[in-house]
Amino acid sequence: MSGAVKRFIPMFDRVLLQRAEAISKTKGGIMIPEKAQQKVSEATVVAVGPGFRTEEGKTVPLGVTVGDKVLLPEFGGTKVTLDDTDYVLMRDTDLLGKFTE
Amino acid sequence: MSGAVKRFIPMFDRVLLQRAEAISKTKGGIMIPEKAQQKVSEATVVAVGPGFRTEEGKTVPLGVTVGDKVLLPEFGGTKVTLDDTDYVLMRDTDLLGKFTE
Amino acid sequence: MSGAVKRFIPMFDRVLLQRAEAISKTKGGIMIPEKAQQKVSEATVVAVGPGFRTEEGKTVPLGVTVGDKVLLPEFGGTKVTLDDTDYVLMRDTDLLGKFTE
Amino acid sequence: MSGAVKRFIPMFDRVLLQRAEAISKTKGGIMIPEKAQQKVSEATVVAVGPGFRTEEGKTVPLGVTVGDKVLLPEFGGTKVTLDDTDYVLMRDTDLLGKFTE
Amino acid sequence: MSGAVKRFIPMFDRVLLQRAEAISKTKGGIMIPEKAQQKVSEATVVAVGPGFRTEEGKTVPLGVTVGDKVLLPEFGGTKVTLDDTDYVLMRDTDLLGKFTE
Amino acid sequence: MSGAVKRFIPMFDRVLLQRAEAISKTKGGIMIPEKAQQKVSEATVVAVGPGFRTEEGKTVPLGVTVGDKVLLPEFGGTKVTLDDTDYVLMRDTDLLGKFTE
Amino acid sequence: MSGAVKRFIPMFDRVLLQRAEAISKTKGGIMIPEKAQQKVSEATVVAVGPGFRTEEGKTVPLGVTVGDKVLLPEFGGTKVTLDDTDYVLMRDTDLLGKFTE
Numbered sequence: 084m085s086g087a088v089k090r091f092i093p094m095f096d097r098v099l100l101q102r103a104e105a106i107s108k109t110k111g112g113i114m115i116p117e118k119a120q121q122k123v124s125e126a127t128v129v130a131v132g133p134g135f136r137t138e139e140g141k142t143v144p145l146g147v148t149v150g151d152k153v154l155l156p157e158f159g160g161t162k163v164t165l166d167d168t169d170y171v172l173m174r175d176t177d178l179l180g181k182f183t184e
Numbered sequence: 185m186s187g188a189v190k191r192f193i194p195m196f197d198r199v200l201l202q203r204a205e206a207i208s209k210t211k212g213g214i215m216i217p218e219k220a221q222q223k224v225s226e227a228t229v230v231a232v233g234p235g236f237r238t239e240e241g242k243t244v245p246l247g248v249t250v251g252d253k254v255l256l257p258e259f260g261g262t263k264v265t266l267d268d269t270d271y272v273l274m275r276d277t278d279l280l281g282k283f284t285e
Numbered sequence: 286m287s288g289a290v291k292r293f294i295p296m297f298d299r300v301l302l303q304r305a306e307a308i309s310k311t312k313g314g315i316m317i318p319e320k321a322q323q324k325v326s327e328a329t330v331v332a333v334g335p336g337f338r339t340e341e342g343k344t345v346p347l348g349v350t351v352g353d354k355v356l357l358p359e360f361g362g363t364k365v366t367l368d369d370t371d372y373v374l375m376r377d378t379d380l381l382g383k384f385t386e
Numbered sequence: 387m388s389g390a391v392k393r394f395i396p397m398f399d400r401v402l403l404q405r406a407e408a409i410s411k412t413k414g415g416i417m418i419p420e421k422a423q424q425k426v427s428e429a430t431v432v433a434v435g436p437g438f439r440t441e442e443g444k445t446v447p448l449g450v451t452v453g454d455k456v457l458l459p460e461f462g463g464t465k466v467t468l469d470d471t472d473y474v475l476m477r478d479t480d481l482l483g484k485f486t487e
Numbered sequence: 488m489s490g491a492v493k494r495f496i497p498m499f500d501r502v503l504l505q506r507a508e509a510i511s512k513t514k515g516g517i518m519i520p521e522k523a524q525q526k527v528s529e530a531t532v533v534a535v536g537p538g539f540r541t542e543e544g545k546t547v548p549l550g551v552t553v554g555d556k557v558l559l560p561e562f563g564g565t566k567v568t569l570d571d572t573d574y575v576l577m578r579d580t581d582l583l584g585k586f587t588e
Numbered sequence: 589m590s591g592a593v594k595r596f597i598p599m600f601d602r603v604l605l606q607r608a609e610a611i612s613k614t615k616g617g618i619m620i621p622e623k624a625q626q627k628v629s630e631a632t633v634v635a636v637g638p639g640f641r642t643e644e645g646k647t648v649p650l651g652v653t654v655g656d657k658v659l660l661p662e663f664g665g666t667k668v669t670l671d672d673t674d675y676v677l678m679r680d681t682d683l684l685g686k687f688t689e
Numbered sequence: 690m691s692g693a694v695k696r697f698i699p700m701f702d703r704v705l706l707q708r709a710e711a712i713s714k715t716k717g718g719i720m721i722p723e724k725a726q727q728k729v730s731e732a733t734v735v736a737v738g739p740g741f742r743t744e745e746g747k748t749v750p751l752g753v754t755v756g757d758k759v760l761l762p763e764f765g766g767t768k769v770t771l772d773d774t775d776y777v778l779m780r781d782t783d784l785l786g787k788f789t790e
Contacts, residue, residue, distance in 0.1 A: 140244030143746030241345030342446030443547030544648030645749030
């Protein structure tokens, strides 16, 4: 079963995303309970589809690539579990933005 | 009646899918009751339509082929029974992704 | 009135379909009451329209022809009665698939 | 007022239709009350518009002409009264089919 | 304020219409109360817009011109009052048909 | 803050409009209370956007220019306040018509 | 974490906006409680996406650039928090207008 993520190719304009883990320490290093933590909506692109299929049948490459750090909307996308890890599948047009290095 | 599946061609951009059977043993080999099993949403492509018909009448080949292992959304598609076996018919754009070998 | 079906041409991308009759015997030849029978959703194409009219006014030939055995969704289409026989009118994109010989 | 129908030109892809009268005799010639009669949904095309206007502004001729016998869906269209006679106005794509001679 | 109608140009594919007055006499010349009168849905085109603006930005001339007698649907359009007279503004595709001389 | 209106450019196909003030005198010069006044829906175009952006990315100039007297629908548009004055922002396709001089 | 805003690129036709702070003094310099303040809907463009992706896959540059002062509708957009500051992400077609210098 291991390696399912590596073999996974999203269809068309979908991207597979892994949410960043919520930081559970304050800047001073004190652990805070989970409810007090800010909702994390940053994620890393794990796999991308070949592209958006236009009405005419052309394939348009996506706006993100594997490894990109992106910002997700609070709702939307499909939760999938591969290799016992939770991911989110979302179309690239539903992503809010990405972070450059 | 046998062979109905072999003779079946989905219309346009539809694909015929057979869901993977739920694995009913734990890694240690112990049988677990069905309710404790994880919902299986992997499937194998059994038949594919000729392609998506564009607004201009062109046919665009599908993104999957017979034999592909794919990931399905939890809901959607049409259940059909051929040769006493259950299948799911779904448009290729509704598939979430596929697994490479 | 006889022959109304022969003279009937569906408009555009519609096809006229006659549902297969439910098989009322088990494999062993025993008659079973109708409620125990499986819902039949196979049909034969009786007449086809000239084709789908695109937004630009072109006509695109249909994906089925007269005599094709097709699979219908459980719901949808329009029931029409011609020559005291029930038929279903449905757009070809709503058909699920067809059976080759 | 007489002749309003002759002077009437439906707009774009609309057609003016006159429903066939319900046959009020059985084959044996016995008059039957109206409620027992089958709902008549055949009609004759009385007038047709110049054609469907595409998104680009082109006019696409209709699929029926004056005098055609057509089959109507049970619901839809607009009832209009011209010269004290009831007609139905309907887009040609909403017609189910036509009968050839 | 007089002359506001003459100076009025509907936007794009809208037309300004003045409904025909309900005829309040029977053919025999007897006045009948208003409720017994048939709902009048004929109208005269008073002003027309320059045309429908396509998705590509082209202007497509309308299918009616000033002075045309047209048939309106019972509902729809926007009531406007110019020079103390009531008019209806409606897109030309919502008109049902027109009468030739 | 003064001059905000002069510096304001509506986006795309939006226009900034200032409603005409309700005339509070009858023709004979008698002041009438506000409720008896007719709802004023005429307005003057104060600013216009560069144009409608088509699906292909072209900009199509608007059908009105600054200074045009237009007729507005009763509902719709967005109320904005600039320099302590109320305006309405509306897409040019939602305007009903304009008045020529 | 500082600098997340600088590294943020909105996807496609989205723009990142920072609302203007509500002015909490009257012209005469008296502090007024927050409820009496006018709802501020002006904002500054902080980051812009590469452009709108058309149905054919072309990218169309946006109508605003970083630094532009814009007017926002009261509702709409997505609130995001970067570097402990609140921003609004909105498609450029949802912006109402911009202010020139």
